[in-house]
Amino acid sequence: MDYTNSLEFAQQQDINDPLRKFREQFFFPQHGGRDVVYLTGNSLGLQPRTAQDYILDELEDWANFGVEGHFHARKPWMPYHEQFAEPLSRIVGALPPEVVVMNQLTVNLHLLLVSFYRPLKGRFKILCEAKAFPSDQYALESQVKFHGYDPSEAILEVEPRNGEYCIREEDIIALIDKHQDEIALVLIGGVNYYTGQVFDMKKITEAGHSKGALVGFDLAHAAGNIELSLHDWNVDFACWCSYKYLNSGPGGVAGAFIHQKHLASPDLHRFAGWWGHDKASRFRMEKGFIPMPTAEAWQVSNAPIFSMAVHKAALDIFLQTDMSALAKKSVKLTGYLEFIIQEINKSLPSNGKLEIITPVESKRRGCQLSIIAHGRGKELFLKLQESGVISDWREPNVIRCAPVPLYNSFEDVYRFGVLLSQALV
Numbered sequence: 001m002d003y004t005n006s007l008e009f010a011q012q013q014d015i016n017d018p019l020r021k022f023r024e025q026f027f028f029p030q031h032g033g034r035d036v037v038y039l040t041g042n043s044l045g046l047q048p049r050t051a052q053d054y055i056l057d058e059l060e061d062w063a064n065f066g067v068e069g070h071f072h073a074r075k076p077w078m079p080y081h082e083q084f085a086e087p088l089s090r091i092v093g094a095l096p097p098e099v100v101v102m103n104q105l106t107v108n109l110h111l112l113l114v115s116f117y118r119p120l121k122g123r124f125k126i127l128c129e130a131k132a133f134p135s136d137q138y139a140l141e142s143q144v145k146f147h148g149y150d151p152s153e154a155i156l157e158v159e160p161r162n163g164e165y166c167i168r169e170e171d172i173i174a175l176i177d178k179h180q181d182e183i184a185l186v187l188i189g190g191v192n193y194y195t196g197q198v199f200d201m202k203k204i205t206e207a208g209h210s211k212g213a214l215v216g217f218d219l220a221h222a223a224g225n226i227e228l229s230l231h232d233w234n235v236d237f238a239c240w241c242s243y244k245y246l247n248s249g250p251g252g253v254a255g256a257f258i259h260q261k262h263l264a265s266p267d268l269h270r271f272a273g274w275w276g277h278d279k280a281s282r283f284r285m286e287k288g289f290i291p292m293p294t295a296e297a298w299q300v301s302n303a304p305i306f307s308m309a310v311h312k313a314a315l316d317i318f319l320q321t322d323m324s325a326l327a328k329k330s331v332k333l334t335g336y337l338e339f340i341i342q343e344i345n346k347s348l349p350s351n352g353k354l355e356i357i358t359p360v361e362s363k364r365r366g367c368q369l370s371i372i373a374h375g376r377g378k379e380l381f382l383k384l385q386e387s388g389v390i391s392d393w394r395e396p397n398v399i400r401c402a403p404v405p406l407y408n409s410f411e412d413v414y415r416f417g418v419l420l421s422q423a424l425v
């Protein structure tokens with residue numbers, strides 16, 4: 001696509017954008033009497049304007065029905081979580097029974113590791129990416145220790161090559177091959193939080209399976225950002241949060257995927273709770289756990305309705321479009337951000353250029369670009385913030401910018417360029 005660094009060009013793109021109506025459905029923080037340039041949907045998505053009403057409905061139903069709200073609320077609480085399986089399955093490319101909304105991301109990761117990290121004598125290693133999100137690192141270390149292994153021996157990390165930022169898939173596969181008899185589990189962040197790199201999940205899953213390992217993904221930065229086909233890729237399990245691209249509020253309720261092939265497995269270990277028990281007999285309150293025949297079997301506690309109400313508000317907007325339309329706009333919008341940064345680079349000295357460390361090919365990235373401003377540190381990020389840009393800073397030296405196709409515009413990206421140029425002076 002041919003881009004132009006001008007307000008007229010950006011505005012024309014917005015006029016032509018079939019998704020432009022969605023912007024109005026979100027609250028934008030204000031700066032100097034206008035919307036901030038919000039490029040942080042990869043950290044916390046914006047609030048849907050309908051979220052308050054969805055929560056108020058539940059508060060009202062609680063006031064009116066008390067405990068009877070479980071059956072008589074307008075959206076009864078007892079089966080409340082069930083309404084997410086179908087829409088979320090479309091977002092992550094799954095079958096509805098493979099998807100459940102529950103807990104928080106790291107909690108779900110732990111629950112899934114209980115089932116899918118089953119180390120045996122010789123086969124006890126977990127392969128993950130170096131510098132995985134710290135919560136994943138801690139979860140993996142603690143799980144390995146829980147089974148009596150030493151993390152320095154049991155965790156294999158794939159690193160980027162010297163002088164590179166992204167990890168090559170061929171290096172992941174080579175490490176799987178090298179340790180083929182020892183790896184019990186491959187667990188990767190489907191989109192790396194730091195670089196924005198999208199991994200070829202199908203290829204990694206095939207490689208892991210071909211050597212007898214199970215394969216799972218942390219999709220915190222992937223769900224609602226890129227097109228996924230978890231079922232068809234034969235992924236064993238995955239989990240994600242809802243507060244980033246799924247716009248469901250800080251600490252919002254998270255999601256999990258368990259492939260159909262595992263759902264009926266009677267031997268699977270699980271940390272069980274009553275909400276995972278077969279719903280037909282749950283209230284007989286009898287001894288002996290009978291798992292639901294779906295991903296709901298992994299539920300431990302009853303549903304957090306207020307958090308789910310926001311999730312419902314957010315997904316009701318999300319599902320007025322689909323991942324393929326969002327991905328199509330995302331390629332153009334992130335391409336425009338890349339173009340604007342390269343335009344700015346033309347006037348910067350060779351030792352002070354902006355380096356985009358996210359892959360260039362659109363299938364290897366989602367909407368996020370991670371930028372290193374050589375010779376400039378956090379001070380540039382703070383200057384941007386003062387001028388009305390909300391992006392985010394990740395230690396040691398990266399500014400992450402994510403134009404989200406659901407609510408960001410080409411004009412946002414153009415304005416970012418203007419404010420970035422000013423901040424660089």
Ligand SMILES: Cc1ncc(COP(=O)(O)O)c(C=O)c1O
Binds near residue numbers: 104
């Ligand atoms: C890749 C990744 N994994 C895990 C987490 C932790 O999520 P939570 O605090 O919701 O458990 C995050 C949070 O941003 C993340 O980006």
